[in-house]
Amino acid sequence: MEHDYPEQPGWVRLPGSEEDPRYPHGADYPGDYRRGAGARVSGVRRVRQASNWTAALLIAGVAATTGYFAHHAPAAAPATGVTSVPGGTAATGAHKPSLSGPVATTSGSGVTVRTGPGGTRIVSYRDN
Amino acid sequence: MAAMGPGYRDWRPVDVGATAVGVAERDALGTTARVVVWPPNWTGRALAAVDAELALLDKQASRFRDDSEISRLHRALTLPADIGEAPLRRSGIVSEGLAEAISVALAAAEWTGGLVDPTVGGALIGLGYDRDFAALPQGQAHEAAPPGPGYVPGWQSVRLDGRRLRLAAGVRLDLGATAKGLGSDRAARAAADCAPGGGVLVSLGGDIAVAGEAPLGGWPVLVSDEAEQQGREPAVHGARQVYAPQEPPGQLVRLPAGALATSSVGCRQWQRGGRTLHHIVDPRTGLPAAGPWRMVSVAAANCAEANAAATAAIVAGEQAVGWLTAQGLPARLVAHNGSVRLLSGWPTAAGGLVKVPATARMPAAPSGRPDGTGRPPEDFSRAARPDRVR
Numbered sequence: 001m002e003h004d005y006p007e008q009p010g011w012v013r014l015p016g017s018e019e020d021p022r023y024p025h026g027a028d029y030p031g032d033y034r035r036g037a038g039a040r041v042s043g044v045r046r047v048r049q050a051s052n053w054t055a056a057l058l059i060a061g062v063a064a065t066t067g068y069f070a071h072h073a074p075a076a077a078p079a080t081g082v083t084s085v086p087g088g089t090a091a092t093g094a095h096k097p098s099l100s101g102p103v104a105t106t107s108g109s110g111v112t113v114r115t116g117p118g119g120t121r122i123v124s125y126r127d128n
Numbered sequence: 129m130a131a132m133g134p135g136y137r138d139w140r141p142v143d144v145g146a147t148a149v150g151v152a153e154r155d156a157l158g159t160t161a162r163v164v165v166w167p168p169n170w171t172g173r174a175l176a177a178v179d180a181e182l183a184l185l186d187k188q189a190s191r192f193r194d195d196s197e198i199s200r201l202h203r204a205l206t207l208p209a210d211i212g213e214a215p216l217r218r219s220g221i222v223s224e225g226l227a228e229a230i231s232v233a234l235a236a237a238e239w240t241g242g243l244v245d246p247t248v249g250g251a252l253i254g255l256g257y258d259r260d261f262a263a264l265p266q267g268q269a270h271e272a273a274p275p276g277p278g279y280v281p282g283w284q285s286v287r288l289d290g291r292r293l294r295l296a297a298g299v300r301l302d303l304g305a306t307a308k309g310l311g312s313d314r315a316a317r318a319a320a321d322c323a324p325g326g327g328v329l330v331s332l333g334g335d336i337a338v339a340g341e342a343p344l345g346g347w348p349v350l351v352s353d354e355a356e357q358q359g360r361e362p363a364v365h366g367a368r369q370v371y372a373p374q375e376p377p378g379q380l381v382r383l384p385a386g387a388l389a390t391s392s393v394g395c396r397q398w399q400r401g402g403r404t405l406h407h408i409v410d411p412r413t414g415l416p417a418a419g420p421w422r423m424v425s426v427a428a429a430n431c432a433e434a435n436a437a438a439t440a441a442i443v444a445g446e447q448a449v450g451w452l453t454a455q456g457l458p459a460r461l462v463a464h465n466g467s468v469r470l471l472s473g474w475p476t477a478a479g480g481l482v483k484v485p486a487t488a489r490m491p492a493a494p495s496g497r498p499d500g501t502g503r504p505p506e507d508f509s510r511a512a513r514p515d516r517v518r
Contacts, residue, residue: 096166097148097343102350102380103164106334106390106425 139163139175149343150174156182157311158192159333163319166343170323177318178330185311188226189303197226198301205295219287219294227291233306236436237283239490243440244305245411247281280411309389309435312337316431335389337431346382346481351390351425351460353378379460381475386484387431391438392423410443419445423462426452427474427482433490455489458482 139152142162150171153162161182165174190196201220222230233246286301287294295301312332319328320339327340329347338347381388393408393416410417424441428434437457441448449471452459458474470476473483 096341097146098345099146099149099343099348101145102348103144103146103149103151104162104329104331104336104347105350105352105378106331106336106388107350107352107378107392107423 138179157186157190157308157332159308160331161315161333162329162331163315164329164331164347165319165323166326167323170326173322174319174328177322178315181315181318182311182332184225185229185307185314188223189229189307191300191302197223198303201293201295202300205293205299219292221291222293224291227288227293229303229307229310230286230288230293230301232310232432233301233303234283234286234288235490235492236306236432236440240436240440240444242283242411243443244436245280245283246301246303246305247283247285247299248302248409248411248414280409280414282411305391305439306432306436308332308335309337309387309431309433311335312387312431329383335387335431335435336383337387338383338385342384346384348479349381349383349388351379351381351388353423353462353466380479382479382481383427384481384484385486386427386429387434388425388427388482389431389434389438390423390425391435391442393417393421393442408439408442417443417445419443419448420463421445421448421461422464424448425460427458427484428490429485429488433488436490456485457489458484 138154140154142151142153144151144164148166148168150165150168151162152171152175153160155161161178163171163175163178165171186193186196188197191198191202193199201222205220230246233244236244237246281296281299285296285299309332312330312335315332316328316330316337316339319330320326323340325341327338327342327347329336329338336347336349391408408417409415419442421442424438426434426437426441428437434457437452437455437459441452441459441461444451448461449469452471456472459471460474461469461471463469475481
């Protein structure tokens with residue numbers, strides 16, 4: 001058997017780690033000679049292929065989901081809360097508030113809207 | 129509502145039905161200033177930053193304050209010219225802040241083809257708008273004589289070279305069409321610096337600028353049809369409150385960035401010679417604009433531009449539709465008969481997102497021209513320095 005690396009003293013080669021030259025890479029082995037080596041090699045290959053496909057599908061799925069929510073953020077969704085920043089810690093974009101009612105008014109007459117006692121809507125005029 | 133702490137006595141907390149933002153109002157620049165901040169913990173610092181910006185702008189550009197920088201330069205630069213002297217004979221050094229306000233006003237004049245002109249100040253005074261609006265007599269004749277066309281020298285008669293300003297004799301500046309918007313822009317930027325990672329909305333009498341991060345879906349803003357409001361409840365001078373059983377008429381829109389401003393002929397009205405006058409003067413006639421639009425709202429990359437475009441649209445009349453469309457500015461125009469026209473990315477549905485242009489349409493200020501008078505300029509900027517003790 002030829003090797004592309006020298007044998008190391010004290011190393012023990014695992015059973016089935018070498019391919020039989022009578023049976024090329026990927027071919028199955030006869031049942032009475034080093035049983036299981038071919039199945040192990042092809043099994044490892046299938047697992048690797050499956051892992052690659054799974055990883056690719058996961059990446060694609062996460063990207064698609066992220067893109068969808070970035071473009072379809074529900075405007076009227078309940079507020080997710082605001083970062084509490086005692087002492088001056090910066091807020092993060094993940095905690096953006098969601099506002100349903102107007103927080104400001106643009107008008108030629110200075111109309112403003114606010115909520116009064118009991119949730120009453122108060123419209124204030126200021127002729128300015 | 130976050131505690132505002134000492135030094136913010138003039139600000140009134142406002143309940144808008146959401147605890148995720150801090151909201152406060154105060155009287156400023158002859159109108160109402162509103163600040164909305166998220167997260168609300170930053171409200172105190174943001175209000176302090178807005179206070180500083182508004183106080184500085186008031187000292188620089190208010191023509192209703194005798195001690196403002198613009199009033200001082202009016203007194204000094206607009207004295208009648210001596211016989212034989214050229215009209216353009218006096219110049220002065222203004223503060224950087226006032227220079228910016230004047231340069232923005234000149235840029236707006238050039239951009240709008242002169243429809244928004246900072247030299248309408250004299251015409252406004254001639255029409256009776258010669259003091260703070262709160263001090264104007266309401267609902268009665270201000271003077272018996274009907275108004276005549278006011279003199280508008282034209283924005284080209286103003287020369288600004290860096291901080292050096294020259295005015296022709298008799299020219300009075302009125303920066304009202306752009307100064308409030310500029311104030312909103314300045315205040316929003318300053319306040320956003322105090323709310324890292326969060327967002328700020330600043331409204332000066334409905335001229336709205338936002339900075340930082342917008343809430344999910346954008347800042348909800350009500351574009352109010354004030355004439356319908358006044359139809360329900362007769363307008364009287366001064367602030368009043370009406371308990372409304374439902375949302376006031378208008379349209380709720382969402383502003384993701386930039387600015388939103390409204391100009392209207394339905395406010396700041398006064399009587400003279402049996403005629404109802406308003407504060408938007410057509411520089412071509414020297415009289416209040418008489419176009420088909422009662423109210424125009426425009427969204428733009430910054431509030432000075434939005435305000436200038438809205439005012440220009442009122443003055444331009446029918447031509448405003450083509451001009452706003454060519455500029456690609458989202459706009460909502462309300463005619464005197466109540467019909468509404470939406471342009472260039474303004475949402476049709478209630479609660480829709482306004483497609484605000486990412487870049488400014490208004491070009492930079494016109495370049496300054498050489499003075500050539502040879503006179504040493506007087507420094508008027510001392511009046512606006514915040515550290516000056518009076």
